[in-house]
Amino acid sequence: MMDRPVCLIENTKEGKLVVNAKAVSILSRIGQPVVVVSIVGLYRTGKSYLMNKLAGAKKGFNLGYNVQAETKGIWMWCVPHPTKTNHTLVLLDTEGLGDVEKGDKKNDIWIFCLAVLLSSALVYNSKGTIDQDAIDKLKFVGDIADLIKVKSHDNEDEEAEFSMHFPIFIWAVRDFHLRLNVDGRQVTEDDYLENALKLRKPEKTTRDADYNRPRERLHMYFRSRKCFVFDQPSAKKEDLQNMDNISERELKPEFLEQTKRFCDYVFREAEAKRVIGMVTVTGNQLGKLAAMYTESIMTSKFACMEDVAQTLSDMENAAAVQEAAQHYENKMKENVVFPTETLEPFLELSRRYENEALQIFLKRSLKDKEQRFQQQYMELIEQKKKEFCLMNEGKSREVCEALIKKLCGDYEGALSKGSYTIPGGHDKFRKDLKEIEDKYHLEPGKGLQAETVLKEYMVSQESIGNTILKSDEALSEKEKEIEEEKARKKVEEMEQKVREMEECLKNQKLEDNKMSVERNMEGLFEKIAEERRLMRAEVQRVIAEKEREQDFYEKQGCQKQADMYRAQIQDLRDKENIQGPAWYTPIVDTCKKVAQAVFPAVIDVVGVVLQAKVEKFGNSLLKPK
Structure with missing residues (x-):
């Protein structure tokens, strides 16, 4: 996708962060899910080398061997994901933190927060050891x-929710020269990290x-924490200053093996980026x-994930409405041959393309x-369907009027010559009209307008027929x-036939x-149920992680922290255990309102359909697949 990185978020000379339009344009062409890996840490700690390895390249991100920080802002490199099919790996290399030339600590915090907000996995890169x-x-x-x-309204305990939305955390310790020993026993890299994160007690x-x-x-904040330690790549100083040019044979085997384990872990464990609501x-x-996010931090001095997610949702939902409606319109134009002989072939094709459009809308929305955009979608599809119906009827009228004009040539000529204003002329007039009618049928x-157009023509000839009849001696x-x-x-018979036909069309x-x-509401109901199922699975995962943290603090004797996690776990369980009518009644009520706004004549069927679906599937819709 890209042969080299580009700047995604530029750090200007004025100390402001600005999104690069070129990078956004590149991202706009990527419709696949993205796995986003960001790396942060002090400058000159070898961050860019790890990112180049993840990209499968020796060169790309600037390795910066000088004493000055090389990377400014946040740089982006998009490559096909090496192990996840139909996913794109987005690598974000951030400006080194603690650059003395920058002189603005707020800027470092902004960079760090944006890396957290945009990532599936956050790599913190440091040198030496994990010490104070x-x-x-x-x-x-x-x-x-x-x-x-997390939320736009005040929530004192919202920090407890960060772990549901934050990336996994990976600590990469570079140039590690110690043995992995704690209290005289050998430990894993992860044990080494967790030991370093023990609290001082009593506080x-x-x-x-x-x-x-x-x-x-x-x-x-970080539900998953992982540690990797790396030997120094080479004992030669000149090699360290020329990492993107030397071959791997010149690097330590231990360093190469550690780098491979790091990359394999990132490829395996870093999932597609999600925002609030498991999207x-x-x-x-x-x-x-x-x-x-950049605009929020620069203007509001903070970023609200809920507000940003809602804004993104509104933008995507509006686009989903237009994409789905355009698909329906294009398919109808391509495949419906106007006029259709009856209404059913038209409706059959319309239903097929409505189903396709609905799946497009539901997939992207x-x-x-409150299903605001579902209502817009339904209204737009119905509007387009009505337009095609009118087009179908208009084409039918055009064809029928042309046919009558063609069939009435001799008849019109006879009228103009006065051929029917003779004794016995009315019988001839009636037979000629009957012949026209028979040929027309x-x-x-x-x-669809065949009977209507014929009736209109025959009615138009009645005054002529009466005149001929009265003068027939x-x-x-x-x-x-x-x-x-x-x-x-x-x-009267023709008018009755037209009324019956119109009633039949109306009923159809x-x-x-x-x-x-039914299709819209069932699709929506299943989509919401699936979202809820995914959310419940996510909550269960978070509960398991918080139970792990609770156990961690209890083993340390930190009862205050353990009790805090216990309360958070109970709160999560209370929220996710909503069953029965409590969870689906609001959805059914909203669906009724949407249907009433679009199709007021069929509102009675909505409650029946949805209630039947609830009774059929019930809470089984919520069980993990």
């Missing part, structure tokens, strides 16, 4: 709550609180998220609050009365509207 100095340098974790909000002083705070936040993010949506392809007055009565009944359209409502 290394954790102090990760002070930005403690400032996240000031810049990131008696401000200094203790400052020591514990970043550790508590790392546990609370999988595409490249196109990632570009919008980057722009909105996100978190459609035999002609195929007339469409071959008929007695009694015979004229009989003929007049026949003509009147003929018109009404039934089609009912089916349309």
Whole structure:
């Protein structure tokens, strides 16, 4: 997709962050889900090397061997994901934190928060060991709550929800030269990290609180933590200054093996980026998220994930409405041959393309609050269907009128010559009109307006027929009365036939509207149930992770922290255990309102359809597949 990285978020000379339009344009062309891996850390710690390895390239991100920081802002490289089919791997290399030339600590915090907000996996890169100095340098974790909000309204405990929306956390310790020993026993890299994150207890002083705070936040914010330690790549200084040019044979085997394990873990464990509500993010949506988060931080001084997610949802939902409606319109234009002989072939094709359009809308739509966009979609499809119906009827009228004009040539000529204003002329007039009618009925392809157009023409000829009848000297007055009565009944029969046909068409359209409502509501109901099923699975995962944290603190004897996690777990269980009418009644009520707005004549069927679906599937819709 890209042969080299581009700047996604530029750090201007004025100390502001600005999204690069070129990078957003690149992302806009990526419709696949994206796995986003960001790396943060102090400058000159080898961040770019790891990102190049993830990209499967020796060169790309600037490795920056000088004492000055090379990467400014956040740079992006999009490549096909090496293990996840139909996914794009988006690598974000961030400006080194702690650049003395920048002189603005707020800028570092902004960069760090954007990396957190945009990522599926966040890699923190440091050198040496995980000691107090290394954790102090990760002070930005403690400032996240000031810049990131989950919900737009005040929520004192919203920090507890961060782990549901934050990326997995990977600590990469570079140039590690110690043995992995804790208290005289050999441990894993992960044990080494968790031991470094133990709290100081009891917490008696401000200094203790400052020591514990970043550790508590790392546990609370990042549901999954992983550690990798790396040997120095080479003992030769010149090799370290020329990493993108030397061959792997010149690097330590241990370093290469550690790098491979790191890359394999990222490819395996980093999932597609999601936003609030378990919505999988595409490249196109990632570009919008980057722009909105950056704008929020620059203007509001904080980013609200709920607000940004809702704005993204509104944009995507509006696009989903237009894409689905355009698909329906294109398919109808391509495949319906106007006029259709009856209404059913038209409705059959319309239903087929409505189904396709509905799937397009449901697949792309996100978190459609109160189904506002579903209503817009249904209204737009119904409008387009009516337009095609009118087009079908208009074409039918055009064909029928042309046919009558063709069949009436001799008849019109006879009229103009006065051929019927002779004794016995009325009988000839009636037979000629009957011949026209018979030939008209035999002609195929007339469409829905066949009877209407014929009736209108025959009615238009009645005044002429009456004039001819009254002047026909071959008929007695009694015979004229009989003929007049026949003509009147003929018109009544034709009008009755047209009324019956119109009633039939009306009923067909009404039934089609009912089916349309059923399809829309069933599709929506299943989509919401699937979203809820996914959310419940996510909540269960978060509960398991918080139980792990609770156990971690209980083993340390930190009862205050353990009790906090216990309360969070109970709150999550209370929220996810909503069953029966409590969860689906609001959906059914909203569906009724939407259907009533679009199809008021068929509102009665909506409640029946949805209730039947609830009774059929019930809470089984919510069980994990």
